Amino acid sequence: MGAFTQPGRHRVAVLVRPRLLPLELGIVHQLFGQATSARGDRLYEVLTCAVEPGEVSTTGDFAIHVANGPEALAEADTVIVPAAEADYSPAAKLPAPLAQALRRIRRGTRVASICTGAFVLAGAGLLDGRRATTHWKSAPLFRALFPKVRLDENVLYVDEGEVLTSAGEASGIDLCLHMIRCDHGASVANEVARGTVVPPHRDGGQAQFIRRPVAEAARSSTAKARAWALAHLGRPLTLRELAARESMSVRNFTRRFRDETGMSPAQWLTQRRLERARELLEESDLPVDRVAEEAGFGTAGSLRQHLHACLGVSPTAYRRTFRGR
Known part of the structure; x- marks a missing residue:
C-alpha cells in the first residue's frame, strides 16, 4: 500500500x-479537503510530503511533522x-535531492x-517555453534566472495545461479553486468558496488579470457598475450605460475599469456570463437556448461559440460532464 489510501x-x-510558508500548505488542505460530490463524498485526498520525511521548519515559530517522503x-x-x-x-539549478524527488513525478501529472x-x-x-507567474517582488530575479520562461507578473495565476503557477500566497486560493472548477465544475468550486468565505473568482475570471498592488487606493471605483451588471447579466449592457452608473465618461470609466480588473468591460462581462452559463448548465434543466438568454449571450449559437473558445466543449x-457532480 502506498502513501495514498483512498481509491x-x-x-x-x-x-x-x-x-x-505555512499559509500556503493550509490553503491546499482547506480547499481541496472541502470539495465534495452531490452525495457528500470527498473528491480529493491530500498528502503532505518532503524530500526527507520528519520535522520540517516553517517561517513561523513552529515546525510541522511530515510523515511522507518523495x-x-x-x-x-x-x-x-x-x-x-x-x-x-535561489539558484538556477535545483539542489540534487530536490531535483531527484521531482523526477519521481509521472508523465501527465498536473x-x-x-x-x-x-x-x-x-x-x-517544467516552465521552459511556457507562460508563468510568480510573486511580483520576485519577478526581476526570476526573469534573470530563467530567461526561457515567459513570465507575466501582472496576473494572479496562469494555467498552461499540465503546469500551473500562481502569484502571492492568497493567489493560491484562486489557483486551487480554478483547479477544482476544472476537475468538477463551477458548482463544486463555488461551494468550496462559500465554505471558505472567499469569492469564487476575483475580478478577471480565469485569466485573472489584475495589475500589481499600488500604494494608494484608487480615488474612483467601478464596483457599483460591476455589481449592477452582475444583477442584470441577462439583458444587453452597453459601455455608456455602465459608465453612467458611476457618473463617469466612457473613456474615464474604461480606463478605471481596466486599472481595477485588468481587462476591458467587454472581456469582464464575457467572463461573468460564461460563469453564469456554467452554473445554469450544471444546476438547472433549462434548455441551452434559455441558458444563453439568462446568461446574456442571447442565442445558443453565441453561447456555444464562447464556451468552446473558453473550454473547448459545447x-x-x-452539462453531460458536470451535471450532478
Whole structure:
C-alpha cells in the first residue's frame, strides 16, 4: 500500500521544503479537503510530503511533522509546490535531492506552484517555453534566472495545461479553486468558496488579470457598475450605460475599469456570463437556448461559440460532464 489510501479519489501531493510558508500548505488542505460530490463524498485526498520525511521548519515559530517522503509524488494526480524561504535567494539549478524527488513525478501529472514555488518548477525545466507567474517582488530575479520562461507578473495565476503557477500566497486560493472548477465544475468550486468565505473568482475570471498592488487606493471605483451588471447579466449592457452608473465618461470609466480588473468591460462581462452559463448548465434543466438568454449571450449559437473558445466543449458536452457532480 502506498502513501495514498483512498481509491478513486484525485490524489494531491503537496511538496514542502524547510522554512515553508505555512499559509500556503493550509490553503491546499482547506480547499481541496472541502470539495465534495452531490452525495457528500470527498473528491480529493491530500498528502503532505518532503524530500526527507520528519520535522520540517516553517517561517513561523513552529515546525510541522511530515510523515511522507518523495515516493508520494509518484502516486499523485496533482503535485503542488508551495513557497519556502530558499526561493528568495535561489539558484538556477535545483539542489540534487530536490531535483531527484521531482523526477519521481509521472508523465501527465498536473504540477502547480504557489507564489515563489515557481522557482522550483522553473529550476526543474517544467516552465521552459511556457507562460508563468510568480510573486511580483520576485519577478526581476526570476526573469534573470530563467530567461526561457515567459513570465507575466501582472496576473494572479496562469494555467498552461499540465503546469500551473500562481502569484502571492492568497493567489493560491484562486489557483486551487480554478483547479477544482476544472476537475468538477463551477458548482463544486463555488461551494468550496462559500465554505471558505472567499469569492469564487476575483475580478478577471480565469485569466485573472489584475495589475500589481499600488500604494494608494484608487480615488474612483467601478464596483457599483460591476455589481449592477452582475444583477442584470441577462439583458444587453452597453459601455455608456455602465459608465453612467458611476457618473463617469466612457473613456474615464474604461480606463478605471481596466486599472481595477485588468481587462476591458467587454472581456469582464464575457467572463461573468460564461460563469453564469456554467452554473445554469450544471444546476438547472433549462434548455441551452434559455441558458444563453439568462446568461446574456442571447442565442445558443453565441453561447456555444464562447464556451468552446473558453473550454473547448459545447454546452451539451459541458452539462453531460458536470451535471450532478
